[in-house]
Amino acid sequence: MGNSEIISDKEVDELRKMVEDNGVQNLPNYISKKAKQWKEVEVHIAVLGETFVGKSTFINQLRGVNEWDKTFAPVGLGDTTLEPTAYENPYNKNMIFWDLPGVGTFLKTKSNDESYFRTINIERYEIFIIMSDLCFSENDAWLAREIRKRGKLFFFVRSKLDEDLKSAEHDGLCIDETKSRIYKNCADNLRKANFREPSIFIISNFNHEIGQFDDLMIAIFHSLPDLKKQAVILSIGPLTHNIIREKKEILYSRVFKIAVISAGVSVIPLPGLDVFVDHSIIAHEINFYMSEFGLDEESLRHICKKTKTKYDQITESLKHSTSLFTEKNTIRTLFMKFVKSQAAEQAVGRFAKYIPVIGSIFSCSVAYAACVQFLRREIDLLEEDAHTLIDVVIEKSKKL
Ligand SMILES: Nc1nc2c(ncn2[C@@H]2O[C@H](COP(=O)(O)OP(=O)(O)OP(=O)(O)O)[C@@H](O)[C@H]2O)c(=O)[nH]1
Ligand SMILES: [Mg+2]
Known part of the structure; x- marks a missing residue:
């Protein structure tokens, strides 16, 4: 119009x-x-991946909360989140981010794969964000495959770009070169797991200007049907x-x-x-x-x-x-x-x-x-x- x-x-x-x-x-x-x-439409977004990759930090960012807020998701030194935890959006209780326990730790301590999917209640979510940091893991590929098997949508998010850029400066690499190396590494690993054109977003939870935080959010919005899309945009x-x-x-x-x-x-x-x-x-x-x-x-x-x-x-x-x-x-x-x-x-x-x-x-x-x-x-x-x-x-x- x-x-x-x-x-x-x-x-x-x-x-x-x-x-x-x-x-x-x-x-x-x-x-x-x-x-x-x-406000009445429920949207459930799962954030999962290995331990210590920045899942809880990412959720805190999207909900706009800080350490002093009562509903701040604890952030720590690894294995901080041990149970699936729901975080409502401050402006819309029906938009929920699920902070899920580090997948590797869970599989080590609690028997088999199926019990992982039962524990996280995989059917509940509209969208999955698989978060990974400096090292791509076998579990990342496994999660991606399992989610696809169930006909659900996932976004692969590589966090901590700010750390890479610091190391790159030290090693004399430029920003673009660093980003494309990270991208290639994630894409190669996902291709090995049979994903021909994976959606990969490289972000920093601490600095939204340097990575693809913005692109990730827009991709999430546009993957949803109209009313859910509206709910997510207005809740974030x-x-x-x-x-x-x-x-x-x-x-x-x-x-x-x-x-x-x-x-x-x-x-x-x-x-x-x-x-x-x-x-x-x-x-x-x-x-x-x-x-x-x-x-x-x-x-x-x-x-x-x-x-x-x-x-x-x-x-x-x-x-x-x-x-x-x-x-x-x-x-x-x-x-x-x-x-x-x-x-x-x-x-x-x-x-x-x-x-x-x-x-x-x-x-x-x-x-x-x-x-x-x-x-x-x-x-x-x-x-x-x-x-x-x-x-x-x-x-x-x-x-x-
Ligand atoms: N440099 C940098 N550090 C980050 C980023 N995201 C998270 N961190 C740090 O990484 C550490 C782990 O973050 P968490 O958010 O607790 O990670 P998690 O995946 O929830 O970890 P568990 O719940 O323990 O499995 C913390 O020290 C965060 O401050 C990022 O984008 N850049
Ligand atoms: Mg956590």
């Missing part, structure tokens, strides 16, 4: 179907349930620039639903303007955007603690979020300013062609158009802040 379009043909069809199935009266209720649906923190871009797409796709609810059940008239919207719905949605982009106060305070930085130093570069924190009645004021700035009036012209189809749904089509444009603009502005925040965190972390 072009940025200037207020509603796409696909959305009109979706809306028409919703009206047919539910009736105009029940539409807001139905749509608001749909907008929350992603804004760890990298690409994750932020994916979040933006998902948030954009919600806009028309939120606009239907806030314009459809409009109650509050704006003085002097024939635009009625429910501001509490819009404000609630914008708060959701802020927490998705890690720009809410709690997330920012977390970052301050992690980077040992003062709150003001972090927020000074976040222009739009700061204005949302400081201005009183901001959302209502901003929305009124936006409507007065004529953009909404123009938008209704483009929207008009759909009115015969869905016009009756909205008490005021201008309100719908204004909501769509306003929410999209908010997403754009907050997305900019989210990218800035990542750069600030990278800079601050370098100085630690």
Whole structure:
């Protein structure tokens, strides 16, 4: 859908179907349930591999938790995780990472292969991440084969790239050469195990900028069906620039639903303007955007603690979020300013062609158009802040 379009043909069809199935009266209720649906979808991701390869560290990273958080997965010197342990996502209890015991240790101590798969309950997971570090092991290949045998999807992740790069510097090797050696070593070993085109991602849990952490996340998102994909993207923190871009797409796709609810059940008239919207719905949605982009106060305070930085130093570069924190009645004021700035009036012209189809749904089509444009603009502005925040965190972390 072009940025200037207020509603796409696909959305009109979706809306028409919703009206047919539910009736105009029940539409807001139905749509608001749909907008929350992603939280009800369960996603189970298994992280497995040899001991000490960084499985628990990886899970902590994805959940955005630190040593001081109660649900931090213990990290140690090997054989730290001895039982399958579920870690819920802080923002979505249905998105669960499973930290599984080191495979080699398990097989040594507890009899046979089948008991391993029974213990981890292999049927439970949508996705498997096989993690390996400096040495590829026979067990890595065995896990990959067993998972494939059961028709499931796995990603092979080689961790600790930062360590390789340190050694490479010492040995006089360049970064690209180091990465391609690691890749070749993993690929050769997996090919020996009969994987012709294995998906391999080389990452550092400590520094997401140097490896393929981003590519791995995007590959995971895109391997899932729609609703699960949405659940994973919205549950994971804004760890990298690409994750932020994916979040933006998902948030954009919600806009028309939120606009239907806030314009459809409009109650509050704006003085002097024939635009009625429910501001509490819009404000609630914008708060959701802020927490998705890690720009809410709690997330920012977390970052301050992690980077040992003062709150003001972090927020000074976040222009739009700061204005949302400081201005009183901001959302209502901003929305009124936006409507007065004529953009909404123009938008209704483009929207008009759909009115015969869905016009009756909205008490005021201008309100719908204004909501769509306003929410999209908010997403754009907050997305900019989210990218800035990542750069600030990278800079601050370098100085630690
Ligand atoms: N340099 C570097 N160290 C890492 C990385 N990931 C994890 N580590 C370190 O590796 C060690 C083992 O990490 P864990 O996360 O406990 O590994 P695990 O696979 O969960 O280990 P067990 O549960 O004991 O089987 C810890 O000292 C981590 O700090 C990484 O990407 N780079
Ligand atoms: Mg562990």
